[in-house]
Amino acid sequence: MKKALVTSGMLMLSAASFSQTPDSIPGRDSAGVSKRVQTYAADKFAISRPLNIEFAHTSPYNFTAKAEDNQLPESRVSGFSQIKISSNFNVIKRKSWTLGATLGYRYTHAEADITKPAAGGIMPFDGEFHYIFSSxxxxxxxxLFNKRTIYTSSISVDGSDKHFERVKGLITGTMILKANQRTKLMVGLFVNIDPSSQTPVLPTFAYEHKFNNGLVVDMTLPKSLYLRKHVLTNGRLSLGTEIDRTSFYLYNIDGTDQRYEYRQLDLNSGLTYEHLIGKYFVFTAKTGMKITPSGRVFRKQDSFGDPVYQTTPDPAFYFNVGISFNPFTVLGIKK
Known part of the structure; x- marks a missing residue:
């Protein structure tokens, strides 16, 4: 974790210290911002790409657990894999606004050997979980202040294959401070209207700069931090860190009708390779180390900060492969 933070800090300092150049993108609107840059800015914090399908697998790892205030013995996850499908599309598109929708599904399969706290011995666990969301x-x-600003708002619902569970809201504001062929700089605010969230308000910061040697610093905080380089003819290699989230609902775990949610935030650090297939399809492969500060089970009506069961996993190796469709191409905005 310390190494990841130090690396992130070095990248941020190097990006911030790089000299700026005057704006020079043709085809701008009345605010002096390219239409494609506006699309880029609006997509930076989007829930998903127009279509994305991926498979993720994590190698076996040990974890410690705590139920309420009781420390439990170390156990082991022997298998953890996911299939993720999401789609984000526009329904109505006008000059100054767009209305769209998002659909998503995440399948999680977990196998574990749970160490019994009192009598000892191992209790095997094999579970499948379905998480569905739309917005x-x-x-x-x-x-705003003579700067192009993009406002977004979302109303989302989620649940499982058994029940509808939550209605959530999301509001963001992103101001484009700079946009030219080499540098893009944006700041904003992220408001999460969700009683289960510990941090309902977060500042956002996006910075992209293309250096003369072909390296690109791409920061979308607090979401990701990457150092990128175009390779081969249609490929891009990236080194960095991104945040991912796993969430699903649990039922009948205590013999009552009480519903629970399991949620964990993962810090995935490593290499990402993207390859453009045709004009709009992108194949993606990721690998590296996954760090999960904690995974928590909490009552549906409570928040992530009030768990009834908490796990602390060891770092684990992960790999991820997927394919996505994006008419704006994630390998670079078309000129």
Whole structure:
């Protein structure tokens, strides 16, 4: 974790210290911002790409657990894999606003050997979980302090294959401070309207800069931090860190009708290779180390900060392969 933080800090300092150049993108609107840059900015914090399908697997790892205030013996996850499918599309598109929708599904399969706390011995666990979500998204392009600003709002619902569970809201504002062929700089605010969230308000910061040697610093905080390089003819190699989230609902775990949610945030650090297939399809492969500060089970009506069961996994190796469709191409905005 310390190494990841030091690396992130070095990348941020090097990006911030690089000299700026005057804006020079043609085809701008009245606020002086390219239409493609506006799309890029609106997509930076989007829930998903137009279509994304991926498979993820984590190698076996040990974890410690705590139920309420009781420390439990170390156990082991022998298998953890996921299939993720998501789609994000526009329903209505106008000059200054768009209305879209998001659909998503995540399948999680976990196998574990749970160490019994009192009598000892191993209790095997094999579970499959289905998490489904959808949202309606509204994006509005405006100006604030004479700077192009993109506002987004979303109303989302989620649940499982058994029940509908939550309604959530999301509001973001992103101001484009700089946009030219080498540098893009944006700041904003992220408001999560969700009683289960520990951090309902977060500042956001996006910075991309292309150096003369072909390296690209790409920061979308607090989401990801990458150092990128185009390789081969249609490929891009990236080194960095991104945050991922696993969430699903649990039923009948204590013999009552009480519903629970399991949630964990993962810090995935390593290499990512993307390859453009045709014009709009991108094959992606990722590998590296996954660090999970904690995984928590909490009552549906409570928050992530009030768990009834908490796990602390060891770092584990992961790999991920997927294919996505994106008409704006994640390998670079078309000129």
């Amino acid at each position: 309606v998204n509204f994006t509005y392009f405006s100006k």
